[in-house]
Amino acid sequence: MVKEKKYSFFPWLKFKKKEGVQPFSKTHERQLQQEESTLSQTDTKNVHTGNMTEQVTKEQATHPKILIENKNHLDSEEHLLALKRSRVLSNDASKAVVTKKEEDVKNIGCNSQCADATIIKQKKKFLAKEGFFTRLHQSLAKTREHLGSGFIRLFRDKTINDNLFEELEEQLLMSDVGVKTTHCIITTLAQQANRRQLRDAEALYVMLKAEMSSILAQVDIPLEINNRTPFIILIVGVNGVGKTTTIGKLARQYQKQGKSVMLAAGDTFRAAAVEQLQVWGRRNHISVLAAQRIGADPASVIFDAIQVAKTRSIDVLIADTAGRLQNKIHLMEELKKIIRVIKKLDENAPHEVMLTIDASTGQNAISQTKLFHEAIGVTGIALTKLDSTAKGGVVFSLANQFAIPIRYIGVGEDIEDLRPFKAKDFIEALFVRED
Numbered sequence: 001m002v003k004e005k006k007y008s009f010f011p012w013l014k015f016k017k018k019e020g021v022q023p024f025s026k027t028h029e030r031q032l033q034q035e036e037s038t039l040s041q042t043d044t045k046n047v048h049t050g051n052m053t054e055q056v057t058k059e060q061a062t063h064p065k066i067l068i069e070n071k072n073h074l075d076s077e078e079h080l081l082a083l084k085r086s087r088v089l090s091n092d093a094s095k096a097v098v099t100k101k102e103e104d105v106k107n108i109g110c111n112s113q114c115a116d117a118t119i120i121k122q123k124k125k126f127l128a129k130e131g132f133f134t135r136l137h138q139s140l141a142k143t144r145e146h147l148g149s150g151f152i153r154l155f156r157d158k159t160i161n162d163n164l165f166e167e168l169e170e171q172l173l174m175s176d177v178g179v180k181t182t183h184c185i186i187t188t189l190a191q192q193a194n195r196r197q198l199r200d201a202e203a204l205y206v207m208l209k210a211e212m213s214s215i216l217a218q219v220d221i222p223l224e225i226n227n228r229t230p231f232i233i234l235i236v237g238v239n240g241v242g243k244t245t246t247i248g249k250l251a252r253q254y255q256k257q258g259k260s261v262m263l264a265a266g267d268t269f270r271a272a273a274v275e276q277l278q279v280w281g282r283r284n285h286i287s288v289l290a291a292q293r294i295g296a297d298p299a300s301v302i303f304d305a306i307q308v309a310k311t312r313s314i315d316v317l318i319a320d321t322a323g324r325l326q327n328k329i330h331l332m333e334e335l336k337k338i339i340r341v342i343k344k345l346d347e348n349a350p351h352e353v354m355l356t357i358d359a360s361t362g363q364n365a366i367s368q369t370k371l372f373h374e375a376i377g378v379t380g381i382a383l384t385k386l387d388s389t390a391k392g393g394v395v396f397s398l399a400n401q402f403a404i405p406i407r408y409i410g411v412g413e414d415i416e417d418l419r420p421f422k423a424k425d426f427i428e429a430l431f432v433r434e435d
Contacts, residue, residue: 135387136419137429139411143392147175147430151208155201160193164201168208175393176362181400185211209431215396216423221405223352223380223420225259230309230317232342232349234302236335236376237356238368239323242384242410244273246356247318248280249418250408255284259315264305265290266298266338267322277320287312298322298334299341306345319350332375339376354380354407357398360389369402383421384410395426 144150154171158164165186172182188211193204225231233250237243244267251261263281265288267273274290281288289305291298302319309317321338324331342349355378357365372378381404386392395406406421 135417136411136425137432139387139417140392140426140429142388142390143175143386144430144432145390147171147177147393150175151205151431155205158201159199160201160204164204165190172393176391176397177393178363178366178397178401181215181397184400185215209427212396213423213427215399216406216426218403219381219399219406220421220423221407223405223407225254225316226351228346228348228351230262230306230314231351232306232346233316233318233352233354234321234338234342234350235318235354235356235382236321236372236378237323238325241323241356241358241361243267243323243356244276244280244320246382246384246408246410246418247277247320248284249410249415251280251286251316251318252284252415253418254316255286260313261286261316261318262305262309262312262314263288264302264317264319266302266320268294268296268298268301269322273320273322299338302338303341303345306342306349310345332371335376352380352407353378354382355404356382356384359383359386359392359394362389362391362394363397365394366397366401369398369404373402373404378404380405380407382406382408382410382418384418387411387417392430 150171151168154167155164168189169182169186172185173179177185185208189204189207192198192207196203198204198207235243235247247263251263254261261284263277263286265274265277267277268291271294278288278290280286287308289301289308291301298321305317305319308314319338321335322331324335339350339353353376355369355372357368359365361368369378369381381398383395383398383406386409395409398404399406408418409421409426410418
């Protein structure tokens with residue numbers, strides 16, 4: 001006989017031995033453990049499946065604290081079963097907490113990665129915009145000496161009078177804004193200043209910026225490539241304005257937008273033009289259709305290129321043409337012939353007749369635009385070499401006199417330096433305060 005103990009099996013839980021209960025023998029204890037194992041397996045399964053027996057459900061659902069509150073009234077078998085059940089429930093609760101924490105950690109990691117990706121994307125976009133604005137600001141440095149920040153020096157500490165308007169007129173003319181456009185700007189400012197009874201020249205500076213911004217706003221119309229296949233862009237202009245280089249840069253940019261591009265070497269009179277276009281084609285893996293001999297009919301070259309582009313379902317076909325002086329009538333007639341031939345294949349083509357203009361030519365760009373527009377109907381302008389001239393004011397004259405959309409401006413030699421024209425960015429880069 002085992003000597004009777006004062007406390008039951010689990011003194012750390014402080015369960016007191018029930019009076020009158022005989023201690024267990026080792027055999028009895030092993031039998032009890034086997035029964036306990038069987039019951040606990042059943043209980044564990046039922047807990048996980050949600051199908052606990054009626055007795056367990058009632059005890060734990062109705063009196064969840066019975067294990068602790070009635071501990072002094074349970075016998076030893078009940079002690080074991082109760083403790084086992086409490087461990088099962090505790091383990092399940094612990095597993096649930098751990099699982100929840102793991103899910104939270106995964107969600108936090110996912111959210112963190114998504115947030116990081118968004119921040120990086122926004123940062124790259126900001127840096128790209130900031131980088132181009134910096135290049136635009138730098139490219140307009142020479143023009144800004146007379147326009148924009150040059151006006152700040154003109155208006156500083158002065159009152160509005162006739163002498164100030166005369167100085168402003170001279171400044172505009174020096175920047176190649178043109179006589180007509182300058183007269184229009186001065187007249188508008190004088191009327192507004194008189195109507196508002198302005199005396200402070202700083203206020204006139206703000207009005208001047210707004211007036212010049214409104215002139216450019218009417219030509220801030222980006223080129224939209226529609227679903228016509230192919231979308232035909234005919235590049236025209238005089239010699240040496242950068243037509244072929246502009247074509248190469250445009251082709252690369254459209255390619256980056258996911259469009260298939262093809263080039264037509266319509267300048268059949270200059271071997272270097274064909275070779276230069278082929279270099280751009282090889283560099284960007286773009287097909288270039290050229291004549292077999294120098295001096296071939298450019299209209300037939302472009303005609304063949306359109307047919308090939310239709311067969312291959314090319315998105316954009318850019319056709320080069322030979323440079324020609326705007327006062328050479330027979331050369332302008334050749335352009336008209338090219339357009340007539342194009343219309344035989346597509347009556348709505350060319351979808352864009354883009355005149356390329358060198359900004360450094362100043363007011364000569366006005367006569368070029370006038371004659372090309374009268375001959376073939378220019379639908380867009382690409383203004384190149386703004387970074388190498390102080391005559392950037394010609395953009396205001398072009399906008400005011402012709403209202404032809406300015407599609408692109410060139411502010412450097414890199415591909416990214418030929419960018420869609422945005423009036424707001426141009427004005428901000430021109431009128432930036434540097435003091």
